[in-house]
Amino acid sequence: xxxxxxxxxxxxxxxxxxxxxxxxxxxxxxxxxxxxxxxxxxxxxxxxxxxxxxxxxxxxxxxxxxxxxxxxxxxxxxxxxxxxxxxxxxxxxxxxxxxxxxxxxxxxxxxxxxxxxxxxxxxxxxxxxxxxxxxxxxxxxxxxxxxxxxxxxxxxxxxxxxxxxxxxxxxxxxxxxxxxxxxxxxxxxxxxxxxxxxxxxxxxxxxxxxxxxxxxxxxxxxxxxxxxxxxxxxxxxxxxxxxxxxxxxxxxxxxxxxxxxxxxxxxxxxxxxxxxxxxxxxxxxxxxxxxxxxxxxxxxxxxxxxxxxxxxxxxxxxxxxxxxxxxxxxxxxxxxxxxxxxxxxxxxxxxxxxxxxxxxxxxxxxxxxxxxxxxxxxxxxxxxxxxxx
Amino acid sequence: xxxxxxxxxxxxxxxxxxxxxxxxxxxxxxxxxxxxxxxxxxxxxxxxxxxxxxxxxxxxxxxxxxxxxxxxxxxxxxxxxxxxxxxxxxxxxxxxxxxxxxxxxxxxxxxxxxxxxxxxxxxxxxxxxxxxxxxxxxxxxxxxxxxxxxxxxxxxxxxxxxxxxxxxxxxxxxxxxxxxxxxxxxxxxxxxxxxxxxxxxxxxxxxxxxxxxxxxxxxxxxxxxxxxxxxxxxxxxxxxxxxxxxxxxxxxxxxxxxxxxxxxxxxxxxxxxxxxxxxxxxxxxxxxxxxxxxxxxxxxxxxxxxxxxxxxxxxxxxxxxxxxxxxxxxxxxxxxxxxxxxxxxxxxxxxxxxxxxxxxxxxxxxxxxxxxxxxxxxxxxxxxxxxxx
Numbered sequence: 001x002x003x004x005x006x007x008x009x010x011x012x013x014x015x016x017x018x019x020x021x022x023x024x025x026x027x028x029x030x031x032x033x034x035x036x037x038x039x040x041x042x043x044x045x046x047x048x049x050x051x052x053x054x055x056x057x058x059x060x061x062x063x064x065x066x067x068x069x070x071x072x073x074x075x076x077x078x079x080x081x082x083x084x085x086x087x088x089x090x091x092x093x094x095x096x097x098x099x100x101x102x103x104x105x106x107x108x109x110x111x112x113x114x115x116x117x118x119x120x121x122x123x124x125x126x127x128x129x130x131x132x133x134x135x136x137x138x139x140x141x142x143x144x145x146x147x148x149x150x151x152x153x154x155x156x157x158x159x160x161x162x163x164x165x166x167x168x169x170x171x172x173x174x175x176x177x178x179x180x181x182x183x184x185x186x187x188x189x190x191x192x193x194x195x196x197x198x199x200x201x202x203x204x205x206x207x208x209x210x211x212x213x214x215x216x217x218x219x220x221x222x223x224x225x226x227x228x229x230x231x232x233x234x235x236x237x238x239x240x241x242x243x244x245x246x247x248x249x250x251x252x253x254x255x256x257x258x259x260x261x262x263x264x265x266x267x268x269x270x271x272x273x274x275x276x277x278x279x280x281x282x283x284x285x286x287x288x289x290x291x292x293x294x295x296x297x298x299x300x301x302x303x304x305x306x307x308x309x310x311x312x313x314x315x316x317x318x319x320x321x322x323x324x325x326x327x328x329x330x331x332x333x334x335x336x337x338x339x340x341x342x343x344x345x346x347x348x349x350x351x352x353x354x355x356x357x358x359x360x361x362x363x364x365x366x367x368x369x370x371x372x373x374x375x376x377x378x379x380x381x382x383x384x385x386x387x388x389x
Numbered sequence: 390x391x392x393x394x395x396x397x398x399x400x401x402x403x404x405x406x407x408x409x410x411x412x413x414x415x416x417x418x419x420x421x422x423x424x425x426x427x428x429x430x431x432x433x434x435x436x437x438x439x440x441x442x443x444x445x446x447x448x449x450x451x452x453x454x455x456x457x458x459x460x461x462x463x464x465x466x467x468x469x470x471x472x473x474x475x476x477x478x479x480x481x482x483x484x485x486x487x488x489x490x491x492x493x494x495x496x497x498x499x500x501x502x503x504x505x506x507x508x509x510x511x512x513x514x515x516x517x518x519x520x521x522x523x524x525x526x527x528x529x530x531x532x533x534x535x536x537x538x539x540x541x542x543x544x545x546x547x548x549x550x551x552x553x554x555x556x557x558x559x560x561x562x563x564x565x566x567x568x569x570x571x572x573x574x575x576x577x578x579x580x581x582x583x584x585x586x587x588x589x590x591x592x593x594x595x596x597x598x599x600x601x602x603x604x605x606x607x608x609x610x611x612x613x614x615x616x617x618x619x620x621x622x623x624x625x626x627x628x629x630x631x632x633x634x635x636x637x638x639x640x641x642x643x644x645x646x647x648x649x650x651x652x653x654x655x656x657x658x659x660x661x662x663x664x665x666x667x668x669x670x671x672x673x674x675x676x677x678x679x680x681x682x683x684x685x686x687x688x689x690x691x692x693x694x695x696x697x698x699x700x701x702x703x704x705x706x707x708x709x710x711x712x713x714x715x716x717x718x719x720x721x722x723x724x725x726x727x728x729x730x731x732x733x734x735x736x737x738x739x740x741x742x743x744x745x746x747x748x749x750x751x752x753x754x755x756x757x758x759x760x761x762x763x764x765x766x767x768x769x770x771x772x773x774x775x776x777x778x
Contacts, residue, residue, distance in 0.1 A: 079754075079758075079761075081755060081757040081758055081761045082757075084757070084761045085716075085717055085757055085761075088710050088711070088716065088717060088760075089716065123765060123766070126766070127764075275763075275764075278707075278711055278763065279761075279763075281711065309758075309761055309762040309765075310762065310763060310764055310765075311762075311764065311765055312763075312764030312765065314764070315704075315763060315764030316764075318667075321477050322477070322667060322670065327474075327477065327478065328474055328477060365468075366470055368470040368471075368473070368474055369468075369470060369698075371477075372468075372470045372473045372474075372668075372698055373698040373699065373700075374664075374667065374668075374699060374701075374704060375516075375664075375699055375700065375701030375703070375704030375764065376512060376698075376699075376700055376701065377512070377515070377766065
């Protein structure tokens with residue numbers, strides 16, 4: 001077991017309110033941190049740092065927990081820039097373009113999908129992301145849904161079975177048949193490769209009864225529940241998420257007062273996807289309203305080739321501050337500890353003793369610069385499980 | 390004289406409408422390009438490429454002209470993240486914070502200013518920018534205004550004397566005295582280091598009569614005219630820009646129909662600064678209205694520590710598409726050829742024979758990806774004056 005002292009930290013954001021300034025970000029100034037193997041072994045003021053085997057001097061940089069990107073669709077082939085261009089010219093986003101990606105993904109090999117996913121994971125890592133959830137949902141048949149999850153498992157333990165992304169073309173006349181398949185053979189085959197089940201519960205995707213069937217089946221197969229809800233229109237998504245005690249309900253663009261109250265009274269995290277709102281030209285989800293009601297909020301990229309071809313959590317933070325009413329502190333918390341909560345994880349998204357040593361150093365004296373300097377490559381180095389790279 | 394053939398270009402954006410598809414972007418597919426020393430010597434379909442000394446294969450990447458960032462304030466010291474944070478919490482942007490940067494800049498050495506500018510220029514270059522205009526305006530006394538321009542001259546020939554940025558604190562009771570200084574000793578000392586004169590003509594900065602005096606003096610000293618106008622409120626900026634046949638009037642958030650008509654009937658470029666609108670939480674300038682009226686539009690970063698700490702032209706393009714009503718093609722044109730027009734330059738912002746070989750290769754098959762994948766590091770390599778780096 002080797003120990004490394006990381007010193008020269010101008011501002012250490014721990015996301016542990018029992019530390020430092022006592023704010024939700026638990027900020028320690030002139031800080032140091034000790035990594036032992038994969039974990040954080042000590043945090044505090046540099047003056048009081050213990051002796052260690054080796055040292056790294058960050059020369060006045062800020063350090064934050066690695067980002068927890070709790071909503072991505074990273075395993076796909078092809079791209080949809082033409083669809084995006086037409087949307088920028090005024091065409092609405094309906095989710096209909098998902099079929100394009102399904103066709104390209106089905107046609108791709110395991111190796112091709114794996115290599116492409118790897119390149120996106122590397123882009124994310126370069127921007128400070130150290131935990132990534134990955135959904136299936138571009139296979140929509142048994143063989144390809146499980147293939148996608150197998151690729152995803154090479155990169156994360158946070159894999160999500162999203163057979164219920166949309167109804168594939170071959171089942172256009174037989175919705176019930178597709179839901180049977182999702183709840184039956186597809187679930188049975190995919191469950192060993194997934195931690196979560198997810199349903200796109202919205203106009204043009206799955207309705208309340210279908211969502212209820214699929215979530216029940218997934219829960220019965222031992223999967224945790226999460227949900228795409230209330231993106232395109234107001235619908236039953238948030239209500240179902242609360243009813244099923246989901247870890248998270250994602251998008252949340254169209255919420256009634258009852259939805260917000262139900263979320264606030266529950267442990268369900270509201271995951272906001274600023275990149276999707278940016279790239280679909282939607283009205284941004286109202287993060288301020290959720291936070292003011294006491295809801296736990298996460299921010300994720302939603303990285304996918306249709307509605308959000310975005311790998312940068314710093315950009316999502318900047319958009320959440322500019323457009324969703326989050327303070328810079330709330331946005332950083334949502335992108336780290338919030339994401340961890342949306343995945344029911346205590347070991348990531350914070351930098352206190354016992355957590356994984358997943359951290360990012362910024363070429364800046366404060367985390368504020370993440371949104372103050374949007375579009376910059378501010379992450380100078382990151383560590384995952386104590387390993388730099 | 391060595392010649393290099395750049396091949397494997399899936400899509401070559403020349404910004405020369407006499408080439409390729411005949412659109413304003415002049416796109417050539419399956420293209421190649423020959424660089425001879427600093428210049429473009431040949432462009433066309435790869436099939437017809439001439440023999441050269443050496444070859445570079447871009448393996449299917451798109452190539453665009455290097456970005457022309459025609460409005461920056463790159464030479465400064467200090468940062469203003471606290472001011473930015475208060476603005477995100479609702480405080481308005483008034484330009485008042487400029488004094489903070491003036492104090493920090495006056496306190497900095499030539500070497501420190503130069504090193505900081507260099508780091509920003511490198512960040513910009515990594516994002517594909519090959520021509521940068523740099524303004525003074527954080528010195529506001531003779532010694533420091535000229536010092537800033539000397540630093541700027543190490544990085545660009547496009548230097549702009551902006552002694553008329555705001556009235557410095559020591560002249561708060563003597564506006565006329567400061568305008569005398571700007572038009573007198575300061576201009577005389579700075580003019581040899583500047584190509585342009587600029588005035589921040591807006592509420593809280595300089596009024597119509599002052600602007601007129603300063604621009605006249607600058608023109609008399611042989612400088613070209615450009616103007617900050619109509620950012621914070623409707624004012625005389627655009628009208629004066631047209632009257633003085635300025636190369637560009639920058640910001641353009643508050644325009645009357647008369648302003649738009651006057652711009653359309655003139656050769657003045659309207660330079661939009663999406664990063665400033667993003668970071669000041671302003672209503673975005675209406676690019677669509679200007680383009681529909683026939684005005685030439687440029688996009689620039691406005692990089693400065695107060696209202697737009699942004700170095701990424703791709704982010705500005707994405708914002709212009711999302712928020713200003715530009716098509717992806719119009720936004721790319723504005724960030725290349727538009728910027729060149731705003732600087733009265735024919736040798737940059739386009740990739741046709743005779744122009745400088747300033748180009749950027751993208752890790753993507755089409756320029757569309759610049760805004761389709763915001764926040765990504767899409768520029769894989771760039772060349773300036775024919776030299777990669």
